[in-house]
Amino acid sequence: MGGILKKRLSYRQTIEYLYEHLPMYQRIGKAAYKADLSNTLALDEYFGHPHLQFNTIHIAGTNGKGSVSHILASIFQEAGRKTGLYTSPHMKDFRERIKINGEPVPKDYVVEFFAEHKETFDAIKPSFFEMTVALAYEYFADQEVDIAIVETGLGGRLDSTNIITPIVSVITNIGTDHSEFLGNSPEEVAAEKAGIIKPKIPVVIGERQKETAGIFDLKAEEFESLIVFASDNYTCTSSAGKQKKRQVFQVKNKIGAGYKNLQTDLRGEYQKKNAVTALQTLEVLKRHNLEISREEIYRGFKNVVKNTGLLGRWQILGQNPKIICDSVHNTEGMKEVINQLRNCAGDHLHMVLGFTDDEKVDNILKLLPNNATYYFTHASLPRAMKADKLMKKAHIAGLKGSAYKTPHEALNQAKKQASPSDIIFVGGSTYVVAEII
Numbered sequence: 001m002g003g004i005l006k007k008r009l010s011y012r013q014t015i016e017y018l019y020e021h022l023p024m025y026q027r028i029g030k031a032a033y034k035a036d037l038s039n040t041l042a043l044d045e046y047f048g049h050p051h052l053q054f055n056t057i058h059i060a061g062t063n064g065k066g067s068v069s070h071i072l073a074s075i076f077q078e079a080g081r082k083t084g085l086y087t088s089p090h091m092k093d094f095r096e097r098i099k100i101n102g103e104p105v106p107k108d109y110v111v112e113f114f115a116e117h118k119e120t121f122d123a124i125k126p127s128f129f130e131m132t133v134a135l136a137y138e139y140f141a142d143q144e145v146d147i148a149i150v151e152t153g154l155g156g157r158l159d160s161t162n163i164i165t166p167i168v169s170v171i172t173n174i175g176t177d178h179s180e181f182l183g184n185s186p187e188e189v190a191a192e193k194a195g196i197i198k199p200k201i202p203v204v205i206g207e208r209q210k211e212t213a214g215i216f217d218l219k220a221e222e223f224e225s226l227i228v229f230a231s232d233n234y235t236c237t238s239s240a241g242k243q244k245k246r247q248v249f250q251v252k253n254k255i256g257a258g259y260k261n262l263q264t265d266l267r268g269e270y271q272k273k274n275a276v277t278a279l280q281t282l283e284v285l286k287r288h289n290l291e292i293s294r295e296e297i298y299r300g301f302k303n304v305v306k307n308t309g310l311l312g313r314w315q316i317l318g319q320n321p322k323i324i325c326d327s328v329h330n331t332e333g334m335k336e337v338i339n340q341l342r343n344c345a346g347d348h349l350h351m352v353l354g355f356t357d358d359e360k361v362d363n364i365l366k367l368l369p370n371n372a373t374y375y376f377t378h379a380s381l382p383r384a385m386k387a388d389k390l391m392k393k394a395h396i397a398g399l400k401g402s403a404y405k406t407p408h409e410a411l412n413q414a415k416k417q418a419s420p421s422d423i424i425f426v427g428g429s430t431y432v433v434a435e436i437i
Contacts, residue, residue: 011107014114015094022128039126040160043134046120050141054084056164057281060152060193061172061206063333064274067266067313068172068206069151071278074307075300076147077101079292084140084148086161088129091311091327091434098136102307105139113138129153133160157195167288169196169225170281171216172206172274175332186211194219202226202284206277230280234258236272246302249275253283259294264301268314268326269343270336275301312433314340317426321418322346323411325426327433329355331363337427338367346423350414352436353394353428354378354407357385364428365397373417374401375410379431407435 009017044051057072059065066087076083083101090096095104113135114121121131133153140148150166152159174190190212197203197219205216208229220227236251247267251259259279264271282292292300304310312327314337322344328337341349349372355361368374376391378384387403387410394401404410407426414424426436 008115009111011111014111018114018128018131022126022131036158037160037163039124039130040133040163042124043120043126043130044137044163046117046124047134047138050137051164053141054145055147056166057147057149057168057170058152058161058164058166058196059149059170059172060156060159060196061170062175062189062330063328063336064172064206064270064277065151065170067268067271067274067310068170068277068281069149070304070308070310071266071274071301072281073099073102073149074304075278075282075292075297076149077307078299078303079296081146082144084136084143084145085308086133086136086140086148087151088132088153089430091430091437094132096309096311097132098139099308100140100143100145102309104309105135109139110135127160130160152193152196155189155195156193158192159196162196165198166196166201167290168281168284169198169201169203170206170277171196171203172277173332174207174209174212175330187215190215197223197225199223200225202228202288204277204281204284205229206273206280207231226284228280228284230276231273233283234276234279236276238269238272247271249301251275251279253279256283259297262298262301265303265305266301266310266313267316268336269340270333271313311437312430315437317437318424320420321350321415321422321424323415323424323426325433325436327430328427329359329429331360331367334364334367334427337425338369341423341425342369344423347419347421348373348423350375350418350422350424351401352377352407352410352414352424352426352432353390354387354410354432355385355390355428356381356383356431358383359385359429361385361390361393362397365394365399368394368397368399370398370400372399373414374399375404375414376401377404377407377410377432379407379429379435381431384429384431407432411436 073085085099098105174186208231238247246263249262317323352375354377376387378387391403
C-alpha cells in the first residue's frame with residue numbers, strides 16, 4: 001500500500017484509501033472480479049486459517065440470502081450463541097459487513113488490521129472483497145465466536161468466502177443475476193452456486209425449481225451430502241400484525257409441528273420464502289445435534305432488524321405519503337416487490353428508481369406498472385446507469401417520468417408531487433437505497 005500508510009490513518013482515511021486503491025465490484029463492476037481463489041487462499045495461509053476456529057453456516061442464492069443470513073443470526077443470538085455475521089454489500093458504513101451479535105467490527109480494529117498487514121497486502125494485491133473476507137474471518141477468530149453466518153458475495157464456487165467447511169450449506173433460490181460471471185441460464189447459475197456444497201455436509205435448498213433441482217441433487221449425491229428442499233416441507237402465509245409494524249407468519253410443516261403466529265419485524269411479503277428456508281436450516285441442524293428451542297426461534301424472528309441492524313428490506317421511511325425502500329435489483333426480486341406494491345392501500349404510486357449499468361434493466365422495466373409516476377436517478381458510483389439513459393429506456397417501455405441528478409433530488413420531487421394518501425417506492429439499486437437511508 002506504499003508510503004501513505006506508514007503513518008496511522010483515521011478510520012475514515014483508511015476506508016477512503018481502500019475504496020480508491022483496491023478493485024471493488026460495487027464501484028467498477030466486472031474489472032474487480034477475480035475468477036479464482038488464489039488471493040483468498042494466500043491470505044488464509046498468511047493469517048493461519050482463522051476460519052477453522054469457529055463453526056459456520058454458508059449461504060448463497062440469487063435472492064434472499066441476505067435476509068436468511070440475518071434471520072439465522074438473530075435466532076442464534078437469541079439462543080445465547082456469540083454470533084458472527086458476514087454480509088455484503090453495506091448500505092451506509094463498511095462495518096455493516098462484519099458484525100458480532102449485531103455490533104459492527106470496531107473502527108480501531110479495521111484501522112489496525114490494514115495498517116499492521118499492509119506489506120502482505122502489497123505483495124498479494126487482493127481485491128476489496130478478498131481483503132474484507134480475510135478481515136471478517138480474522139476478527140471472528142480473534143473474538144472467539146461460537147458460529148458465523150457467512151453470505152457469499154457473488155456466485156459460490158469461486159466466491160472468496162468459499163474456503164470454509166460449514167456445518168450446513170444453504171442455497172435460497174436461482175435466478176439469472178450477474179450472468180456475465182455465472183452464466184446465462186438458471187442451470188449454469190445453479191452449477192456455480194452449487195460450488196458451496198461440501199462433501200458429507202448437509203445442504204438446504206430454499207425453493208425447488210424445475211430447471212435446477214436436478215443439478216443440486218447430483219452434486220449432493222456426488223458428495224454424499226444430505227439435501228433438503230425447504231419448499232417441499234414447509235408452507236407459509238402472512239398477514240399484517242395488529243400495529244402493522246410486523247407481519248405474522250402461519251407456517252405449516254408437512255413432517256411435523258409448524259409455527260403459528262410467528263411474528264417478525266421483516267415486512268416484505270417475500271420474506272415468507274426466507275422464513276421457510278431459515279426454519280428448514282434449523283431443522284437440519286437439529287438432526288446434527290445443534291438444537292434451538294421454539295422460544296428462541298420465535299424471539300429471533302420477532303427481532304431480526306433489532307438484533308442485526310438489517311437495512312433496506314421493505315423499510316418504511318415515512319408516512320403520509322408512505323415511503324418504502326427496498327434494495328431489490330433484479331427481475332425475480334422486482335416481481336415480488338411489484339406484487340406487494342399492488343396490494344398496498346394508496347391512491348397513486350410514485351417510483352424513485354436507479355440501476356447499475358450491468359443490470360438487465362430492460363427486463364425489469366417490462367414488469368413495472370405504466371400507471372405510476374417515475375423519477376429516474378442514479379447513485380454516485382461509476383457503475384450507475386445515468387438517469388437520462390434510464391429515462392429513455394423507460395419511455396420506450398411505456399413508463400412516464402423525468403430524470404434527476406441524485407436520489408435525494410428525485411425523492412424530494414416525488415414528495416412534492418405525492419398526496420398524503422399516495423405511496424412512494426425507492427429502489428432498483430442497493431446504492432440508490434443506501435444514499436436515501
